[in-house]
Amino acid sequence: MSATARAAGSPAEGPPGRRTLPPLENDPVPLPGTRRGSVPGPTPSSRRVGRTGSTPGAPAHAPSSTARAAGPAPARSGRAHTAPVRVGTPRTRPAARPAASTGPVPRTAAGSPASRLRATVGAHRAPVVLLVVTLLVATALGLLFLNTAIAVNSLKATQLRAANEDRAQEVQRLEQQVVSGGTPAELAREARAAGMVPAGAAAYLVVGEDGTVTLRGEPVPAEEPEPAELPAIPPPPVAGGGD
Amino acid sequence: MARPPRPPAPRRRSAPPLRDGSSGAFTSRRAPGSRRLAGALQVSRRRYSIGFVLVVVPLLVITGKLWLLQGVDSGQYALAATQDRIRVQDVAPLRGSVVDRDGDPLAYTVEASRVTADPTLVDDPARTALALTTLLDVPTSELTDRLSRDGRYVVLASQVPPETVDEIEELGLPGVFSEDDPVRLYPAGSVAGQVVGFTGREGHGLAGIEQSLDEQLAGTRGERRVEVGSGGHPIPSGIDESTPAVDGSTVELTLDSDLQFVTEQRLQEACQDGATTRASAVVLDVHTGQVAAMGSCPGYDPGNYARTDPELLGNPLVSSVFEPGSVLKAVTLAAAIEEGRATPETVLSVDGHIDAGDRVVRDAHDHQPIDWTVTGILAKSSNVGTIMLAREVGDAKLEEYLRAFGLGRTTGIELPGESAGILQDSTEWTESRSANVPIGQGVSVTTLQMASVYQAIANDGVRIEPRIVSSIGGRPAPAPGSTRVLSESTADDVAYMLEAVVGPGGTAPLAQVDGFRVAGKTGTAQRANPECGCYAGGGYVTTFVGFAPADDPQYVVAVDLERPTSNEEGGQVAAPVFADILRQALTADGIVPSGTPRPDFVLTGPE
Numbered sequence: 132m133s134a135t136a137r138a139a140g141s142p143a144e145g146p147p148g149r150r151t152l153p154p155l156e157n158d159p160v161p162l163p164g165t166r167r168g169s170v171p172g173p174t175p176s177s178r179r180v181g182r183t184g185s186t187p188g189a190p191a192h193a194p195s196s197t198a199r200a201a202g203p204a205p206a207r208s209g210r211a212h213t214a215p216v217r218v219g220t221p222r223t224r225p226a227a228r229p230a231a232s233t234g235p236v237p238r239t240a241a242g243s244p245a246s247r248l249r250a251t252v253g254a255h256r257a258p259v260v261l262l263v264v265t266l267l268v269a270t271a272l273g274l275l276f277l278n279t280a281i282a283v284n285s286l287k288a289t290q291l292r293a294a295n296e297d298r299a300q301e302v303q304r305l306e307q308q309v310v311s312g313g314t315p316a317e318l319a320r321e322a323r324a325a326g327m328v329p330a331g332a333a334a335y336l337v338v339g340e341d342g343t344v345t346l347r348g349e350p351v352p353a354e355e356p357e358p359a360e361l362p363a364i365p366p367p368p369v370a371g372g373g374d
Numbered sequence: 375m376a377r378p379p380r381p382p383a384p385r386r387r388s389a390p391p392l393r394d395g396s397s398g399a400f401t402s403r404r405a406p407g408s409r410r411l412a413g414a415l416q417v418s419r420r421r422y423s424i425g426f427v428l429v430v431v432p433l434l435v436i437t438g439k440l441w442l443l444q445g446v447d448s449g450q451y452a453l454a455a456t457q458d459r460i461r462v463q464d465v466a467p468l469r470g471s472v473v474d475r476d477g478d479p480l481a482y483t484v485e486a487s488r489v490t491a492d493p494t495l496v497d498d499p500a501r502t503a504l505a506l507t508t509l510l511d512v513p514t515s516e517l518t519d520r521l522s523r524d525g526r527y528v529v530l531a532s533q534v535p536p537e538t539v540d541e542i543e544e545l546g547l548p549g550v551f552s553e554d555d556p557v558r559l560y561p562a563g564s565v566a567g568q569v570v571g572f573t574g575r576e577g578h579g580l581a582g583i584e585q586s587l588d589e590q591l592a593g594t595r596g597e598r599r600v601e602v603g604s605g606g607h608p609i610p611s612g613i614d615e616s617t618p619a620v621d622g623s624t625v626e627l628t629l630d631s632d633l634q635f636v637t638e639q640r641l642q643e644a645c646q647d648g649a650t651t652r653a654s655a656v657v658l659d660v661h662t663g664q665v666a667a668m669g670s671c672p673g674y675d676p677g678n679y680a681r682t683d684p685e686l687l688g689n690p691l692v693s694s695v696f697e698p699g700s701v702l703k704a705v706t707l708a709a710a711i712e713e714g715r716a717t718p719e720t721v722l723s724v725d726g727h728i729d730a731g732d733r734v735v736r737d738a739h740d741h742q743p744i745d746w747t748v749t750g751i752l753a754k755s756s757n758v759g760t761i762m763l764a765r766e767v768g769d770a771k772l773e774e775y776l777r778a779f780g781l782g783r784t785t786g787i788e789l790p791g792e793s794a795g796i797l798q799d800s801t802e803w804t805e806s807r808s809a810n811v812p813i814g815q816g817v818s819v820t821t822l823q824m825a826s827v828y829q830a831i832a833n834d835g836v837r838i839e840p841r842i843v844s845s846i847g848g849r850p851a852p853a854p855g856s857t858r859v860l861s862e863s864t865a866d867d868v869a870y871m872l873e874a875v876v877g878p879g880g881t882a883p884l885a886q887v888d889g890f891r892v893a894g895k896t897g898t899a900q901r902a903n904p905e906c907g908c909y910a911g912g913g914y915v916t917t918f919v920g921f922a923p924a925d926d927p928q929y930v931v932a933v934d935l936e937r938p939t940s941n942e943e944g945g946q947v948a949a950p951v952f953a954d955i956l957r958q959a960l961t962a963d964g965i966v967p968s969g970t971p972r973p974d975f976v977l978t979g980p981e
C-alpha cells in the first residue's frame with residue numbers, strides 16, 4: 132500500500148517539482164558509490180519537508196503521515212537491493228523528527244538541486260551534532276563527578292587508615308605497658324613495695340570423704356626477710372617505646 | 375601549458391547569485407559542479423617525487439623507530455619507566471612471640487622503623503639534619519655528615535618508634551624515608567633469657583628458641599609497590615599494591631614464668647655465696663617430661679645481649695656437661711634391682727675401699743666393713759657398695775641401662791647447641807673406668823639429662839623425652855617419644871630408696887620440703903680443671919636431683935653448682951636450693967601433700 136500511497140501523494144503536492152528530481156537521482160554519478168545509497172534517503176525526506184512547511188493546513192497530513200512512516204521501506208526495497216542502501220535509512224530518521232527543520236525549508240524552493248541537497252544534509256546534521264555534543268558534555272561531567280567522588284572517598288579512606296594506624300600504635304603502646312607491668316620481676320617489686328613478703332611453707336585444709344576437715348602442715352605467718360638477704364632482682368626490662 | 379584553465383577561482387567568487395535565499399554556515403560558496411576541474415591539479419613529476427620522499431622517508435624512519443621501541447625493546451623501556459616511578463618497599467613481617475604456658479610474652483615484637491635518606495634528593499643537608507636531630511636523638515654533625523655522603527642510601531636511625539616516624543613524615547623533608555625495622559622486646563628481662571635467646575641485627579635468631587625455631591617465628595616478607603613522585607614520596611591515589619606480610623607463628627613454651635623467676639632468683643642467691651661460680655637448675659613435669667623452669671646463673675638479658683660477655687650467651691643446662699657423681703648411683707642400683715641381683719633389703723658387707731684396676735676407690739669417709747642394706751648404700755652414698763652391685767650387673771648391662779636412661783645422646787629438646795654428654799662403650803672401659811662409671815665419674819651429662827633420668831624413675835619407669843615447646847602457631851608440638859626403662863615395681867623400689875636419702879641418716883636432710891615427702895640424691899663429683907684437664911684444683915660440682923611428693927611424684931628438680939674452690943658436699947649446698955625451688959613448684963601448682971608418714975628405712979643389716 133505504501134508505495135502506491137506515496138506515489139499517489141507526491142503528485143498531488145507538486146508534480147513539476149517532483150519531476151525535476153529524477154535527474155538529480157541520476158546526477159550523482161561523480162559521487163562515490165556509498166553516496167549513492169544515501170541519495171534516496173534525502174530525496175523522500177525533502178519531499179516530506181516541503182510538504183510540512185508549505186502546507187500548514189493540509190488535512191492530508193494525517194493519512195500521509197501513515198504513508199510516510201512506511202515510506203522509506205518501499206523506497207529501500209524498490210530502489211536498491213545492495214547493502215549501501217542501509218546507510219541511507221538512518222539519515223532519513225532524524226529528518227523525520229523535529230519541526231526545527233522548518234528553517235532550511237525555503238531553501239528547497241530555490242537554488243540548484245545540488246545545493247539544495249547539501250543544505251538539507253547540513254540541516255539534518257545539526258540535531259546529531261547537538262546530540263553528540265550533549266553526550267560528550269554529559270560524559271565529561273559524569274567523569275568529573277565520578278573522579279571527584281573517587282578522590283573524596285580515597286581521601287576519606289586515607290584519613291581513616293591513618294586514624295586506624297594511630298589507634299593501633301596506641302594499642303601497641305598500652306599493651307607494652309601491660310606486658311612490662313605484668314612480668315614476674317615487676318610484680319615482685321610491686322608486691323614488695325606494697326609490704327608483702329614471700330610466703331613460707333603452706334598448710335593445707337583437706338576435706339575427707341566423710342566430710343571431716345583435716346589440717347596438713349602448720350600454718351605460720353611468713354617472716355619478713357632481712358633486706359640484705361634479698362637477692363638482687365634483675366633490672367627492669369629495657370622495653371623501648373611508650374613508657 | 376595547461377595554465378589557461380586556472381581562472382576557476384575568480385569564477386567561484388562570482389557565484390553569489392547561487393546564494394540567494396540560502397545563507398548559513400553549511401552553505402558551500404563554491405559553484406555547484408566546480409569541485410573538480412580538469413587539469414586544475416596538474417603537478418610536475420619531480421615535485422611529486424620530492425614530496426613523496428619528504429613525506430614517506432621520515433614516516434618510514436618514524437615507523438621503524440616506533441617498531442624498535444614498541445616491538446623490540448618495549449619490555450626494557452616499560453621496565454625502566456616503571457622502575458623510575460615505582461618504589462618497592464619491603465614489608466617486614468612481625469616476628470612471632472614467644473610466650474610462657476600462661477600466654478605471658480617472654481619475647482615479642484613491636485613495630486618500629488628505620489629512618490633512611492637518599493643524599494641525592496636532600497636539598498639542604500644542614501637544615502635537614504637540624505630538623506631531625508631532636509627527633510632521632512642523633513647529633514647534628516653526624517646527621518649532616520651522613521646526609522652529605524655520596525651514594526643513594528644512608529641509615530639515619532634504627533628502631534625509631536612509630537610516633538616519631540609520624541612526626542618526621544609531617545615535616546615532609548625531601549629524600550628522607552622510613553622502612554620497617556621491628557623491635558624485639560624481652561619484657562621479662564633475664565627471666566628465661568637463656569631459653570628464649572635473642573635475635574641479631576638482621577632479625578635472625580642467634581640463640582635459644584629464637585634460633586632453633588627461627589623459621590617458624592620469622593614469618594614471610596611482604597612487599598609494597600607505590601608510585602612515587604619526584605621527591606620519592608608516594609603519590610596519593612597512584613599505584614599502591616601490596617602483598618601483605620605473613621606474621622610469624624607464636625611459640626608457646628612449657629615454662630611457667632613465675633616458677634622460672636623464683637628459680638633464677640634462688641640460683642642468683644646461690645651464686646652470691648662466694649664459692650659458686652655457676653648454678654643451674656631445671657624443673658621437669660614428671661608425667662609429661664615438660665620443662666617447667668630452666669635457668670642458670672649467671673644468666674643474661676636477651677634485650678641487652680650486645681653488652682654481655684659472649685661466654686655467657688649460651689644455655690649451660692643443655693650445652694655444658696659435668697660428671698654427675700653420686701646422683702648416677704640411682705641408675706646403677708635400679709639396674710641391679712631390675713636385673714634381680716638385689717632388692718632394697720639385700721644386705722651387703724661393705725668395706726671402706728675397693729680395688730679397681732690401677733687405683734683404689736674409697737667411700738667419702740673410710741670405714742671398717744659395715745653391713746648395709748642396698749637402701750643404706752644409697753642413703754649413705756657408698757661408692758664401694760655401688761661398685762659391688764655394678765660388678766654383679768656387669769659392664770655391658772650397666773651401659774645398656776645408662777643409655778636407656780638417655781645418657782650419651784641428646785634429649786632432642788628444642789634448644790640449640792645441645793650436648794650429648796660423654797658415655798664410652800663398655801667394651802672400651804678399663805678396669806678403673808668400670809669402677810668409676812657406676813658412681814658417676816668418667817661419664818659426662820648435662821643438667822637436663824640428669825633431670826630426665828630421675829623423671830623416668832619418678833614416672834614409674836617410663837622415660838619421656840624432655841620438651842620445652844608446647845605449641846607453635848596454635849598447633850600442639852608433636853608428642854615426645856616415651857620408652858619404658860624400668861618395670862613399675864623397680865621404679866617404686868628406687869623411689870623408696872631415694873626417699874631414704876632425704877630422711878634421717880641420709881646425706882641430704884636439708885632437701886626436705888615441709889609437709890611433703892621428698893626423694894632425691896646428692897652428688898659431689900670432682901670437677902675437671904679446665905686449665906690442665908685433670909682433677910687437681912678443679913674443685914667440685916655439687917648436685918642434687920630429686921622429686922616430690924615421693925608417693926605421687928609431680929615435679930623433678932635437678933640442681934648443680936659449680937664450686938671450683940670448695941669441697942662442700944651436695945647435701946649441704948645444692949639440697950637447700952633444690953628444696954626452695956621444689957617448694958615453689960609444689961605450692962604454686964596447688965599440690966596437696968598426701969599426709970602419709972615417711973616409711974621407716976632399714977639402712978643397716980641386722981646386727
